Amino acid sequence: MATPKDDRPIVWFDIDNTLYSASAKISHAMGERIHAYFVSLGLSHEEASELHLRYYTQYGLALRGLTRHHDVDPLDFDKKCDGSIPLEEMISFSPELRKLFEDIDRSKVRVWALTNAYKHHAQRVLRILKLDDLVEGLVYCDYTVKDFVCKPEPEYYSMAMDKAGLSDPSKCYFVDDNRGNVDAARALGWAHCVHFCEKGLEGVEGGRILQIDNERAPGAPDNDIIDVCTLEELRKVWPEIFKQSE
Numbered sequence: 001m002a003t004p005k006d007d008r009p010i011v012w013f014d015i016d017n018t019l020y021s022a023s024a025k026i027s028h029a030m031g032e033r034i035h036a037y038f039v040s041l042g043l044s045h046e047e048a049s050e051l052h053l054r055y056y057t058q059y060g061l062a063l064r065g066l067t068r069h070h071d072v073d074p075l076d077f078d079k080k081c082d083g084s085i086p087l088e089e090m091i092s093f094s095p096e097l098r099k100l101f102e103d104i105d106r107s108k109v110r111v112w113a114l115t116n117a118y119k120h121h122a123q124r125v126l127r128i129l130k131l132d133d134l135v136e137g138l139v140y141c142d143y144t145v146k147d148f149v150c151k152p153e154p155e156y157y158s159m160a161m162d163k164a165g166l167s168d169p170s171k172c173y174f175v176d177d178n179r180g181n182v183d184a185a186r187a188l189g190w191a192h193c194v195h196f197c198e199k200g201l202e203g204v205e206g207g208r209i210l211q212i213d214n215e216r217a218p219g220a221p222d223n224d225i226i227d228v229c230t231l232e233e234l235r236k237v238w239p240e241i242f243k244q245s246e
Contacts, residue, residue: 056206074143152184
């Protein structure tokens with residue numbers, strides 16, 4: 001007998017700089033290691049910085065450019081970059097965040113994580129935050145696949161829905177700290193999208209240190225994306241997915 005299809009909506013959580021604050025400076029640690037990796041390929045510091053930014057801007061992930069234009073083993077990159085970050089010293093369990101996840105009504109929705117990292121890094125973060133038992137599925141960049149896809153490419157979101165067995169994009173809830181990733185999901189019909197924006201803090205994108213803000217780039221789509229600065233605000237933005245207090 002066929003297993004009934006699970007058509008509950010999915011709440012997709014980005015992981016890095018969403019499930020923990022940018023103040024942890026993990027993006028800084030990642031940026032430093034990625035820069036060092038570029039330099040290890042024989043590039044000058046100036047060339048490394050230029051390519052890091054170019055690949056991040058063009059492909060959404062520096063590693064995508066490295067695998068396309070250089071003889072780079074993505075698993076070696078992962079080991080020397082994400083894999084070498086002392087996460088246990090930089091982030092820690094938050095009882096409030098776990099309570100938020102516990103309060104999501106699983107009779108109504110499913111909870112998945114959606115990341116541009118490889119699975120080992122994603123699993124480490126979820127384990128440290130003690131959320132691994134509350135996240136039902138994980139979609140990640142599979143570095144073992146040639147020309148793997150990543151956010152904000154449309155193919156990545158389609159892959160995520162296929163993996164979760166969901167065909168209706170209007171049943172997708174999504175929160176991410178990267179506005180471009182959120183805009184891409186919204187353009188594909190993901191109906192409930194939120195931008196996690198810790199305005200005023202510093203983050204690193206493409207090797208550049210930037211102050212986090214909610215300013216839009218010229219020509220950015222005019223959509224109904226909501227900004228939140230804490231995940232607790234999701235209780236008010238998406239009240240329908242949480243257990244009702246008695």
